[in-house]
Structure formats: structure tokens, C-alpha cells
Amino acid sequence: MSLKTINCSPVFMPYMPKEYLDLINKGPFGKEMKLSQVGSVKELLEEHPMCEGCAMAYFIRMTLIAIPTPEHSVIVGTAGCGRLSLSQAAIPFVYGNYCDTNGVATGIKRGLALRFPEQHKDVIVMAGDGGLADIGFSQVMHSWFRKEKFATIMLDNEVYGNTGGQESGMTRKGEVVKMAPVGKQFEKIDMLSLARASGVAYIARLTITNPARIVNTIRKAILVAREIGPTYVQAYTSCNIEYTIPPEKVMDDARRVEQERYSFVEEMSDAAREYLEKVHNIK
Numbered sequence: 001m002s003l004k005t006i007n008c009s010p011v012f013m014p015y016m017p018k019e020y021l022d023l024i025n026k027g028p029f030g031k032e033m034k035l036s037q038v039g040s041v042k043e044l045l046e047e048h049p050m051c052e053g054c055a056m057a058y059f060i061r062m063t064l065i066a067i068p069t070p071e072h073s074v075i076v077g078t079a080g081c082g083r084l085s086l087s088q089a090a091i092p093f094v095y096g097n098y099c100d101t102n103g104v105a106t107g108i109k110r111g112l113a114l115r116f117p118e119q120h121k122d123v124i125v126m127a128g129d130g131g132l133a134d135i136g137f138s139q140v141m142h143s144w145f146r147k148e149k150f151a152t153i154m155l156d157n158e159v160y161g162n163t164g165g166q167e168s169g170m171t172r173k174g175e176v177v178k179m180a181p182v183g184k185q186f187e188k189i190d191m192l193s194l195a196r197a198s199g200v201a202y203i204a205r206l207t208i209t210n211p212a213r214i215v216n217t218i219r220k221a222i223l224v225a226r227e228i229g230p231t232y233v234q235a236y237t238s239c240n241i242e243y244t245i246p247p248e249k250v251m252d253d254a255r256r257v258e259q260e261r262y263s264f265v266e267e268m269s270d271a272a273r274e275y276l277e278k279v280h281n282i283k
């Protein structure tokens, strides 16, 4: 998709649905959105069926605001809670099988680069911890080893939320969830170290406490993946249902988790830093 393909003939404009006109005239197509504009512009995602107060839904909203050129971007996701809202957003969403997001993203990114050599097309994988660290683990790792140029964003709620509370590799040791009554028997997988060892060009870990940080981090991850190499963002997004967090306590929980064990991490290669500074004027 591009601005050219989403704009219809001017003679039809008066008859187009308001939703469409708002996206073209007051939405993020063709311009970079700023966080301060939220609430006064048409967003890519305005309604979704995720649980009330779900931190993951909020994180996804911030992520969609961060996408530098949504009209030239594709999101790849899979089974899990996140796809419930990602599939409602005004941006192409490819639903991979549960395991193959990073293989599908590889094909899409390579195909787009061949088809549109003059135009940057950003590919963004966004999926749960189960989708990326368990069943999709091998494909994530191999996309990193191959240095595929797309961003991988993990929605880490530390459980299989969508299927009722099974433990994932990212669940913490000892944690009891509804369908793992004896408690997790091994440590949370250290995906940051694996990303480092694989030579990922930009790595970040964060929670939902700081919206500006979410937008900046995601934007950097997408831009670095555009030209330098694979990028990985791991976001603690909690799960109200499986960890019994009342909606009004979601932000308190995120602050506590950030303080205790999920502090902000940002690392990048020299090439990534130079690219962000020189090409995008981002420090």
C-alpha cells in the first residue's frame, strides 16, 4: 500500500465513508505522528475487542502511533491476544500460523524490497511471548542469524493469555498460572542475551509506564530494521485476566515490575547509532 493507492479519484471523495476520509485527511498517512497529537487526529486503531484495561492493547496503540510510514508498512502477527486489535487497525496485517511469523516476515520483506527497490517498506512482527519465545522461537532466532531487516516486537505478558493461562518460556520461575498449577519449573528465557549473541542491531526492553519512551523506542527499532539489520523490542504488557490485575491497577503493576525486574534497556550497534543520528537525526 502507498499514499498513491489509498487515495481515490477526487470525484469520488465526497461519497467516501467518513472513516476513510478521516484517515486520509486527519490520519497518519503521509506524515509522522507525534504523541502530543493523540486525541486530536484519526488513529490507525480506534476500537478493539481486547479486555478492559489491557496493557497490551494500550502498548499496541502506542506502537501504531510510532510507525514512521504506516502507508508503507506491514504488520505480521499470529494467534494470541494482540492480533485481536492488530487485525482491526488501518494497516495491512498478515496473520501467520502460530510459529512462523519471522519466516513470513522474511519473505514479505525480501519480496517488497525486490518489488519496490526505490521505496522503503517496513515489516514489523508483533506477537506474544508464546508465539515468539516458544513455538516460533526457531524462526525468530534464524531470522536474527540471517540478519533479516525487520523489527520483532514481543508482547510479553508472561503467559498464554488467549488460551486461558498456560505457562510460556517467558513466565517467571515458580509462577502459578491457571493452567500451570504446579508452577513454572525453569527460568524465564533470556531473550535479550539471545538477541545480543545473534548480532541484533537494536535491542530494547521496556514496560508501558512511559508513552513517549514507547513511541521513541519502537520508531528507532523500525528505522534501524529498515536499513541496518534485525531489531528486537521486548515489552512487558501484563495480563489482567491471568494475573488478576484490576484495570485501574495496571499502571501500578507496570511501575512495580519496571522497578523490580523490568528496567528500561536500550542497546544498539555502532552502525545503528550512526544511522539514526546521520539519516534520521535521532539521538
Ligand SMILES: Cc1ncc(C[n+]2csc(CCOP(=O)(O)OP(=O)(O)O)c2C)c(N)n1
Pocket: 079, 080, 081, 082, 097, 098, 099, 127, 128, 129, 130, 131, 132, 155, 157, 159, 160, 161, 162, 163, 168
Ligand atoms: C500451531 C498452534 N498451536 C497452538 C495454537 C493455540 N494457541 C492460540 S493462541 C495461543 C497462546 C498465545 O499465547 P501468546 O503467544 O503468549 O500470546 P497472548 O495470547 O498471551 O498474547 C495458543 C497456544 C495455535 N493457534 N496454533
Ligand code: SF4
Pocket: 050, 051, 054, 055, 056, 057, 081, 157, 161, 162, 238, 239, 240, 241, 242
Ligand atoms: S487475556 Fe490478558 S492479554 Fe489477553 S486481552 Fe485479556 S487482559 Fe489482555
